[in-house]
Amino acid sequence: MYRQLHNLLLAAVLEGQLPAGTKLPASRLLARELGIARNTVIEVYENLRAQGCVEGRHGSGTYIADLSVDHIIEVPRPVEAMPARPTISHIAPALSQRGQSLIAGAGFSRRQWGAFMPGVPDVREFPARVWTRLQNRHWRKAAPERLSYAPEGGLPALRQALAEYLRSARSVRCEPEQIIITTGIHQSIDLTTRLLADPGDSVWLENPCYWGLRSTLQSLGMVLQPLPVDAEGLDWLAAGTRPAPRFVIATPSHQYPLGMVMSLARRQALLEYCRLNGSWIIEDDYDSEFRYGTRPIASLQGLDTNELVIYIGSFSKTLFPGLRLGYLVAPPQLAGAFSKGSAELYREGQLQQQAVLADFITDGHLTAHIRRMRGLYSRRRQCLLEAVQAEFGEQFEVIGNNAGLHLVVRLPDRVDDVAVAEAALRHGVLVRPLSRYYHQSVAGQRGLLLGYACVTEAEITPAFAVLAGVLRKFVKATSA
Numbered sequence: 001m002y003r004q005l006h007n008l009l010l011a012a013v014l015e016g017q018l019p020a021g022t023k024l025p026a027s028r029l030l031a032r033e034l035g036i037a038r039n040t041v042i043e044v045y046e047n048l049r050a051q052g053c054v055e056g057r058h059g060s061g062t063y064i065a066d067l068s069v070d071h072i073i074e075v076p077r078p079v080e081a082m083p084a085r086p087t088i089s090h091i092a093p094a095l096s097q098r099g100q101s102l103i104a105g106a107g108f109s110r111r112q113w114g115a116f117m118p119g120v121p122d123v124r125e126f127p128a129r130v131w132t133r134l135q136n137r138h139w140r141k142a143a144p145e146r147l148s149y150a151p152e153g154g155l156p157a158l159r160q161a162l163a164e165y166l167r168s169a170r171s172v173r174c175e176p177e178q179i180i181i182t183t184g185i186h187q188s189i190d191l192t193t194r195l196l197a198d199p200g201d202s203v204w205l206e207n208p209c210y211w212g213l214r215s216t217l218q219s220l221g222m223v224l225q226p227l228p229v230d231a232e233g234l235d236w237l238a239a240g241t242r243p244a245p246r247f248v249i250a251t252p253s254h255q256y257p258l259g260m261v262m263s264l265a266r267r268q269a270l271l272e273y274c275r276l277n278g279s280w281i282i283e284d285d286y287d288s289e290f291r292y293g294t295r296p297i298a299s300l301q302g303l304d305t306n307e308l309v310i311y312i313g314s315f316s317k318t319l320f321p322g323l324r325l326g327y328l329v330a331p332p333q334l335a336g337a338f339s340k341g342s343a344e345l346y347r348e349g350q351l352q353q354q355a356v357l358a359d360f361i362t363d364g365h366l367t368a369h370i371r372r373m374r375g376l377y378s379r380r381r382q383c384l385l386e387a388v389q390a391e392f393g394e395q396f397e398v399i400g401n402n403a404g405l406h407l408v409v410r411l412p413d414r415v416d417d418v419a420v421a422e423a424a425l426r427h428g429v430l431v432r433p434l435s436r437y438y439h440q441s442v443a444g445q446r447g448l449l450l451g452y453a454c455v456t457e458a459e460i461t462p463a464f465a466v467l468a469g470v471l472r473k474f475v476k477a478t479s480a
């Protein structure tokens with residue numbers, strides 16, 4: 001009753017139905033008329049008075065206050081006439097240029113689950129029971145500090161556990177003090193860019209690359225210099241004699257989305273180039289734990305003896321994306337600035353969750369889960385490869401299937417992969433068009449990204465049959 005009456009009166013005032021000076025009915029009268037307690041009306045009047053919406057004139061009742069802006073605050077007038085303020089309905093043109101380009105180029109998909117969503121692990125397999133047990137343990141003895149803001153860089157126990165894990169699993173050279181806990185790779189890139197670059201600085205990046213990376217960099221005013229990828233990963237030599245960038249960002253252990261590994265020779269040459277030219281390297285190591293047939297490829301950061309690499313990783317693929325936990329390993333000389341910068345910008349928390357994750361890692365559950373999922377994904381990948389083979393034989397090349405959570409089916413240039421993806425979605429199958437991962441200045445290769453990690457073997461064959469039906473129609477139409 002209180003909320004209804006309050007909102008009703010407030011709306012009537014803001015919309016001008018109750019103009020300044022209007023006298024409100026006496027509380028006793030209004031309560032009787034509405035059949036509610038008088039105290040409720042008094043409370044509403046009191047609250048509106050506290051907001052400056054009504055004023056009481058002693059002995060004579062409650063009146064609507066004068067809310068016109070000029071009456072309350074003297075608004076400083078601009079020296080020159082300002083253009084008219086946009087109204088809500090005209091909000092799109094009101095966006096900044098970078099806001100407009102962010103929204104126009106957005107790659108985010110409305111659906112985040114189902115065949116063949118790329119980049120999403122099978123979250124149904126997450127060991128929820130173990131997690132709950134560890135969580136209960138921490139909630140039983142939750143110290144107040146754990147429920148407050150996080151200390152700089154995140155929970156020390158998690159930074160320690162991660163340092164050990166990254167040293168042994170990813171050959172990363174690091175001490176716990178170099179680790180900053182973030183909400184994932186998106187935030188790590190945001191933080192790194194804000195701390196190391198100014199708007200207008202240039203960045204070399206892979207073409208094609210992860211759309212979220214491009215959007216984040218662009219929205220921070222970076223000048224993007226997309227460079228091609230070949231069989232050895234980012235072909236940074238293609239930059240020729242261009243000035244050195246502020247930083248290079250790449251996925252050396254598993255190029256996203258095509259799947260190559262950056263060769264050792266190219267890694268060493270890149271490290272040397274950046275040392276000589278004063279550029280930084282950001283290594284996005286988003287899913288290297290999942291490699292089939294051979295051991296995971298060691299990180300580029302582990303080869304770096306000059307402390308030029310900012311290494312970033314995530315639990316989005318190894319645990320589940322909704323966890324929103326990731327990490328950044330800063331070079332020692334930058335570690336203090338990064339942990340301070342992160343605390344200052346994002347005001348981190350989630351310490352209970354970080355404590356649970358620290359135990360999850362030190363008790364061996366993370367490595368056990370990764371091992372189990374690697375086996376599962378390997379079988380699903382095989383099943384999808386067989387489905388492609390059964391439907392199309394050798395008609396389409398399949399690439400990037402040695403690692404990660406997706407593979408790419410290459411399509412001839414004449415087939416519009418965006419239209420195929422849209423048609424497939426209408427039939428309930430989610431695929432991503434490869435051409436969308438290319439920078440707009442370059443005509444991208446055509447193909448479809450198919451994630452197999454979150455699809456059971458029983459679902460793969462029928463879902464692929466639906467996709468095959470859609471694809472055949474497009475191929476036939478373009479070859480006629």
Ligand SMILES: Cc1ncc(COP(=O)(O)O)c(C=O)c1O
Pocket residue numbers: 119183184185186187210212251256284286313314315316321325326
């Ligand atoms: C190459 C690459 N980097 C980063 C991310 C996003 O990582 P996070 O969920 O930690 O922000 C993805 C997600 O698919 C990715 O493919």
